[in-house]
Amino acid sequence: MADTEPPKDPQQPEGEAAGPSKNELKKRAKEAEKERKRQERLAKEAEQAKAKAAADVDYSAQRYGKLPLNQSKEREGRPRIQISSLTPSQEGQTVFFRARVTASRAQGSKMVFFNLRQKTDSIQALVVVSPEKVSKQMVKWAGTIPDESIVLVEGTVQLPLEEVKSASIGNVEILISQLFIVSSPESRLPFSIEDASRPEAEFEKEDTQFARVNLDTRLDNRIVDLRTQTNQAIFKLQSAVTDLFSSFLRAKGFTEIHTPKLQGAATESGASVFPVSYFKGQAFLAQSPQLAKQMCIAADFERVFEVGPVFRAENANTHRHLTEFMGLDLEMAFEEHYHEVLELIDEMLKSIFRGLKESYSKEIEWIGRQFPADEFKWLDETLKLAYADAIKLLVDDGVEIGPLDDINTENEKRLGRIVKAKYDTDYFIVDKFPLELRPFYTMPDATNPILSNSYDFFMRGEEILSGAQRIHEPALLIEKMREKGIEPESMKDYVDAFRLGCPPHAGGGIGLERVIMLFLKLNNIRRASLFPRDPKRLQP
Amino acid sequence: MADTEPPKDPQQPEGEAAGPSKNELKKRAKEAEKERKRQERLAKEAEQAKAKAAADVDYSAQRYGKLPLNQSKEREGRPRIQISSLTPSQEGQTVFFRARVTASRAQGSKMVFFNLRQKTDSIQALVVVSPEKVSKQMVKWAGTIPDESIVLVEGTVQLPLEEVKSASIGNVEILISQLFIVSSPESRLPFSIEDASRPEAEFEKEDTQFARVNLDTRLDNRIVDLRTQTNQAIFKLQSAVTDLFSSFLRAKGFTEIHTPKLQGAATESGASVFPVSYFKGQAFLAQSPQLAKQMCIAADFERVFEVGPVFRAENANTHRHLTEFMGLDLEMAFEEHYHEVLELIDEMLKSIFRGLKESYSKEIEWIGRQFPADEFKWLDETLKLAYADAIKLLVDDGVEIGPLDDINTENEKRLGRIVKAKYDTDYFIVDKFPLELRPFYTMPDATNPILSNSYDFFMRGEEILSGAQRIHEPALLIEKMREKGIEPESMKDYVDAFRLGCPPHAGGGIGLERVIMLFLKLNNIRRASLFPRDPKRLQP
Secondary structure: OOOOOOOOOOOOOOOOOOOOOOHHHHHHHHHHHHHHHHHHHHHHHHHHHHHHHHHOEEEEEHHHOOOOOOOOOOOOOOOOOHHHOOOOOOOOOOEEEEEEEEEEEEEEEEEEEEEEEEOOOEEEEEEOOOOOEEHHHHHHHOOOOOOOOOOEEEEEEEEEOOOOEEEOOOOOEEEEEEEEEEOOOOOOOOOOOOHHHOHHHHHHHOHHHHOOOOOOHHHHOHHHHHHHHHHHHHHHHHHHHHHHEEEEEEHOOEEEEOOOOOOOOOOOOOOOOOEEEEOEEEEOOOOOOOHHHHHHHHHOOEEEEEEEEEOOOOOOOOOOOOOEEEEEEEEEEOOOOOOHHHHEEEEEEHHHHHHHHHOOHHHHHHHHHHHHOOOOOOOOOOOOEEEEHHHHHHHHHHHHHOOOOOHHHHHHHHHEEEEHHHHOOOOEEHHHEEHHHOOOEEOOOOOOEEOOOEEEEOOOOOOOOEEEEEEHHHHHHHHHHHHHHOOOEEEEEEHHHHHOOOOOEEEEEEEEHHHHHHHHHOOOOHHHOOOOOOOOOOOO | OOOOOOOOOOOOOOOOOOOOOOHHHHHHHHHHHHHHHHHHHHHHHHHHHHHHHHHOOOOHHHHHHEOOOOOOOOOOOOOOHHHHHHHHHOOOOOOEEEEEEEEEEEEOOEEEEEEEEOOOOOEEEEEEEOOOEEEEHHHHHHHOOOOEEEEEEEEEEOOOOOOOOOOOOOOEEEEEEEEEEEEEEOOOOOOHHHHHOOHHHHHHHHOOOOOOEEEEHHHHHHHHHHHHHHHHHHHHHHHHHHHHHHHHHHHHOOOOOOOEEEEOOOOOOOOOOOOEEEOOEEEEOOOOOOOHHHHHOOOOOEEEEEEEEOOOOOOOOOOOOOOEEEEEEEEEEEEOOOHHHHHHHHHHHHHHHHHHHHHHHOOOOOHHHHHOOOOOOOOOOOEEEHHHHHHHHHOOOOOOOOOOOOHHHHHHHHHHHHHHHHOOOOOOEEEOEHHEEEEEEEOOOOOOOOOOOOEEEEEOOOEEEEEEEEOOOOHHHHHHHHHHHHHHHHHHHHHHHOOOOOOOOEEEEEEEHHHHHHHHHHHHHHHOOOOOOOOOOOOO
């Protein structure tokens, strides 16, 4: 700082005897004052130049910037953390991690706030100018980092002044000391993660300020869409469902099988199949592992399950149909009664519901913020309705429907609502379907040939599993094929399998995406599929 | 029994005084003798009739026979056992179970031996005539049960006179008290389970008496073929491999994904694809989840794996190619160096080998009886060869091959033999392949642009996993696509995914059937696939 006390005039000769005139004195005083100001200005300028020079030396230069393309040149092995592991007890510790920038906001020229995330977790981080560590230049640069960049961060764990509402981790934040870009988007994002994460209800408010990101836009730009906390959570649950399904069945002595999706002949009539050019001939995509898994039972596997794609060439453009979806299939020889299988499937589904609820409550809550849903409910002792009872519930509710009529989608949902009101459950079983409504391989009831040993399982009034005892004797199978207009010769391998002796068996097939959609009430099956396929969508 | 003492003549009048003539006496004696014989014959016939009547009452009638078609009419809930659970300590206990008849053999008219099996396990059972329990009729009927029938058995656990060599359970046998047919073959078997189970070596002996069941016959009749102990064991192991794979990766924070097999455009050039008629347009079957799993990395999944079918329209008729096989795929964002991924894959594979060896030693031994194999060996610290080192080993062994040449199948096997001799391992890694030999998405080495950050894993001299660090920057990716003659616009969704920012990542894909084939040395990949598909086979 320039001194405010005027300096002694250095030009005043010491020891001069003769006194100057008044005018001369005035003039001298004026000049002295002038000189003082000049000196003052010079000092100021020098100071500024010095300050400027000091500032230009960016003491943070090594602490930020864009990293070169990682070609695995070096391996330092410095430990990196998952932000989900951070707790307030780590206050003051230095941590190092890679994360995605959801958003950033500069506050003046000395501070930038970041929302950083790893999969479903997010945390607040700050870059603040500080001597020797974080330069103005670094802060300025930090403010230019595009959203959705991947950054490598070194920082100190600190406690925020108040709970951070905008991050999933609210009780700690990161004071950044190093900040590098690993990768950043080169094109404008089709929509922001924040917009993609808003509850549907937000868009429906009259005075909404937000542009809705509609489902098609999301699916066209699925890579960005999948990065939302909601989607990260949905697919964590999807992964958990197959794990819970497999683990339960393995523990019950089931063998996992993989049956071919390429079939020499169309499997099961009814549902349409996709033809495939197979070298000089033709093949078809399997509509289900139905025939193959039953053949495994004839081959003494006793209990099998398969997790695999299922293809349906049905031109159905609804909220719950896909042309390719994941089938969770199982088939099981039983000893006395197909209810052994029905009960095992029931236990299996409840173990999935329990597993999701116990281990993923946080994820379910997060998803619920975007797609509000009343909690999925089930009973310890599952409600089992005979088909006739289900019809009666509908009739009592005013639906005009005969005892052997098919229950259509609308009435299924209505049945779901009736059951929910009466029994307080979102999950139930309907058993003993009319034979007429089921595929040719369904075993007729032992005493009433109008009925069959078949069942559907429902979640929130939509079918998620269809199954039955199958016919294991070739003569009856052939009879039933002919009744349904299927030429037994067209499924020779299948029919022949039963000519070689086969135990009584039953099974079922679950649509993975439907379980996820209905458990979470996502309202559209496409939200439960990574890259959904429907009659109009083959990309991405 | 007829009395042997001749009876008193009843016709001799008592108290007669006059003596008969000599002739008369002779005549009388003759007649008496005649009468005695007649009586004797009558008594015998009555005795026989009585015995016959006694025998016709079949006191076992309720203890055997063919059961009616099981339509789940009743549910008694009588506990049934698995024969694998039986031990000599259960001697004298009554057990009840369902099993398949592998073979039966009558010994005289009073005894029939059975070999009964459940999946991989088999046991000896006997039906022996015994008062009140097992009638002659029952034994006779038992002798007529066709092989491969499914029977329901009640019997008593007993200790055999000597270890039963022909069954997997040698220290106990079953004395049958009830025997029912649940289902039996209606047509002649194409081959017997015993023939299908013989070691290949048996057929190769000069004086062999056995007809070899060749692979095509087996595959044409796969349902019977799959019933052998060997095949039951093979597919138990196949199921275990996916479980070990998934469990290891889940424990390391991986998410299981399911990516679509129906693709709007051909994925990856090179390998040919199967075209599919998709409504009015066309689709293609995915040759691998390569592009989709990388897109999941761009979508922040960080670590993903997929177990799913992979389709290759290559007209390759070899021992190790299928047109549809199971891919065990994984992809992982890494922090510093692709070796993080290579090391994780290495640990994963070793955990699979360990898991098989520890939990399935019995099954491995059984399979080895039919397909002899030296035990699969690996090192605690896996051998990692640079490609250049692998080439050097071959050159030192006399192979003419340049440093950047492809190692063909024959030389791969040779390399396997060299490594086995030198390092005593059936498992090793080759790293740093020449870039030229790898797909367009492979990351070049940081310092030597001729090489790449890519690797293959080998089992018994055959590649089972191919993987690499991938290019995660669009500019370089496009450059490399063009170099390989691929129009980037044809994979727009894929390239665009990287425009949105993507962490460095690496991964790999394993062929499930190859792992099984090579671990067990089955010599043909079709033996490791339930219903194999090749250019000439789409059935069963």
